[in-house]
Amino acid sequence: MDSREFRNAMGKFATGVTVITTNDGTNTHGMTANAFMSISLDPKLITISIDNKANMLQKIKASGQYAVNFLSDKQQDISMNFAGQKKKEDGVDFGDVQGVPVIKDALASVVCDVDQEIVVGDHTLFIGKVKDVKVTEGNPLTFYCGKYGDYRQKEYA
Ligand code: FAD
């Protein structure tokens, strides 16, 4: 199986879209990611998976903390900015939760201290101990088959 076939298969798993944010003491850095998982309630732990070649890797190592921001369907331009797909010319507004930069108007921002760092193949998992969350109303941005989309709520019996 080649990489394209693997990615096509993984793309059949519909996800939301997040931007991971951190500050290494000098600069605020963001990166778009959909490899996110909530993993434990007691203690409250989440994980993200960062490509070992991504600039974000060293930024999180330096700061020891990060936020995961779930994007709304009005924030595709922010996702594209932090994936290096298309620069957002009017800039990005950051907020702050417990000293960690967050994306303003994200559906939720989950703020963590790095609890464990596990190198797995060509990515590194950063397990985060959640120290705060910020939640707003709205609808999610989605990613499916390599394309952005939105979500329409439909109730099933
Ligand atoms: P860079 O390439 O250095 O930065 C990314 C972009 O963000 C650049 O254009 C930069 O100018 C901009 N930027 C950074 N900080 C700021 C700031 N303060 N203000 C304004 N702009 C800023 N990769 C993974 O490793 N894991 C994943 O789970 C993952 N999921 C993805 C999901 C989707 C839907 C997409 C589209 C991409 C995903 N990627 C993922 C790929 C990843 O987003 C890109 O490869 C990204 O460019 C790598 O980021 P980097 O840290 O190397 O940063």
Ligand code: NAD
């Ligand atoms: P795509 O077809 O590459 O993505 C479909 C799915 O494949 C993703 O949702 C993800 O589950 C998986 N995937 C893609 N690249 C991966 C990687 N390097 N490691 C592990 N899983 C990966 O979609 P696209 O529109 O071509 O993606 C845009 C860019 O973002 C590509 O360069 C892609 O590699 C990158 N991306 C990386 C990850 C990741 O590192 N986990 C996830 C999504 C997208």
